[in-house]
Amino acid sequence: MGCFSIKCGLLAGSVFGAVIAILGGILIPVGDMIIERTVKKEAVIEPGTTAYDNWASSEIAVYRQFWLFDVKNPQQVVQEGAFPEVQEKGPYTYKTRYLPKANVTFNPNNTASFVLPMGAIFEPSMSVGPEEDTVTTLNLAVAGAYSLLPPASHILLDMVINSTNSSLFQHRTVKELLWGYNDPILKDTIGLFSPYNGTSDGPYNVFTGKDDISKVSIIDRWRGETKLSFWNDTYCDMINGTDGSSFAPFVDKDVPLYFFSSDICRSVSASYEATMKLKGIEVYRYSLLPSTLASPVDNPDNKCFCRNYETTKNCTLAGALDISSCSDGRPVFISLPHFLQGSEYLRQVVLGLHPDEEHHKTFLDVEPITGFTLNFAKRIQANMMYGPAKDITVLNKVKDYTLLPLAWLNETATLDDKTADMFKRELISRIDMLEIVQQVLLIAGVIIFFVCLIAFFCVRRKSKTNLG
Structure with missing residues (x-):
């Protein structure tokens, strides 16, 4: 038994x-x-969800660090046609996007509309010096007028330049160059990012994901339109993906992430690079591929981004994007800092540039389960073109078109310890x-x-x- x-x-x-x-x-x-x-459920953009709380607020600080390029040999460039030699000064750091989304409205088609208020507050403790530091930089009005006016007007432009005692280069404070100064030639306020404070980006319309979570945060409209009007091409004018702050949950690292940036007036994609740890949280790092700013010779899809055959050597130059069509006509070119991933020629005609993959690339660290971007660094360089002109005194010694770097920025944000602890605890x-x-x-x-x-x-x- x-x-x-x-x-x-x-x-x-x-x-x-x-x-x-x-x-x-x-x-x-x-x-x-x-x-x-x-x-x-929590990834849907609607009041009461985790996604909405992160989406609507401005608790995570976003900073823009600026490095300005100081021209060391301005007289030799003007008088002898020498290559400009530059030295970067920075960072000068500003707190930006500290204001929450405004005019948030939920629409019947499962989209939400909003605008992004813009402002910049100088952070002395995170900067190498005060905003009153000076740099020798390109004269924005001279370079701009040269690019926009036909050769027949160059004699008149030369008279204006001489009458205002202007030259190809000028001395400006950090604050003036970034946020604006009264220009003697244009009789108006100009600056690399002027106007900025008190303005806004948008309006945006994004999908909330309520009916289809795979569409969450994807931009439906920007400034009321489903496509851009800058490039006169169906492909280049597409608005693809989100704004980069979040993506659909359950990210597949084999699939590129698409996002639109109004700073560069186009959509781009980022590809998986590595799996990393961020404050104890596993994230996927995504970065831009060299093909993003490749010349049309290497990437035919970029053909419609080439605007000027003369200055781009018949669209064979890589690494620079002409955004004059979306910057009120200002002849500005966007690139990665120090012309990273750009043609060697760009660094041959400007001395003192030292591209570095680690410090100059753009990347996003995305938490793969939620699709939230927990850390990012958006690095962009602003450049302007000048070239030879026999009827303009300050340009008649210049031998070739030169794309001169003015400043590069690193817009960055990362989750703080409190948010990281909450994220780990709740998920x-x-x-x-x-x-x-x-x-x-x-x-x-x-x-x-x-x-x-x-x-x-x-x-x-x-x-x-x-x-x-």
Whole structure:
């Protein structure tokens, strides 16, 4: 009777172990379904969700660091046609995007509209010096007028330049160059980012993801339009992806991420580079490919971004994007800092540039489960073109077209410790706990099942031996 009870107990133990193992196995897909359902619910942009709280607020500080290029040999450039030699000065740091989204409206077609108020507050503690530091830089009015006016007007332009005691270069403070100064030639306020304070970007219309989570944060319209009007081409005028601050949940690292940047007036894609840890949270790092600013010779898709055949050497130059069509006619070219991934020619005619992949590339660190961008660095360089002109005194010694860097910026933000702890507590720890429960049940069940089963056969064999 005792033997029989032991065997029954062992059989019951085996069944119990099997049930526990099956329960652990069942919890894997069930747990994944629970996680997926919860994440998708919280990723929708509507009041009360985690995504909305992050989307609408301005709690994470965004900074713009500026490095300005100081021209060391302005007289030699004008009088001898020498290549300009530059030295960067910076960073000069400003807190930007500290204001929450404004005019937020939810629309019947599952989109939300808003504008992004813009402002910049100087941060002395994060800067190498005050805003009153000076640099020798390109004269924006001279270079701009040269680029925009036909050669027939160059004699008149030369008279204006001489009458205002202007030259190809000028001395300006950091604050003036970035945010504006009263120009003696144009009799107006000009600057690289003027006007900025008190303005806004947008309006934007983005999908909330309520009806289709794969569309969450994707831009539906910008300034009321579903496409751009800068490039006169269907492909280049497409508005693709989000604004880069978030993407659809459950990111597939084999699929590029698309985002639109109004700073460069176009959409771009970023590709998976590596899996990293950010304050204990696993993130996917995405970065721009060299093909983004490649010449049309290497990337035919970029053909429609080439605006000037003369200055780009018949569209064979890589690394610079002419955005004059979307910057009120100002002849500004956008590139990566120090012409990273650009043609060697750009660095041959401007001395003192030293591109570095680690410090000058643009990247995003995206948490793959939620699709939230937890850390990013958007690095952009502003350049202007000048070239030879026999009827303009300050340009008649110039030998070739030169794309001169004026400043480059690093717009960056990363989640703070408080947000990281909340993120780990509310999401990562719960997922980890569910996975631990799944594995414990599965492993414990398997162990109990096999131990009891083996013990059962041992007892059964012993019982047969005793009976024999």
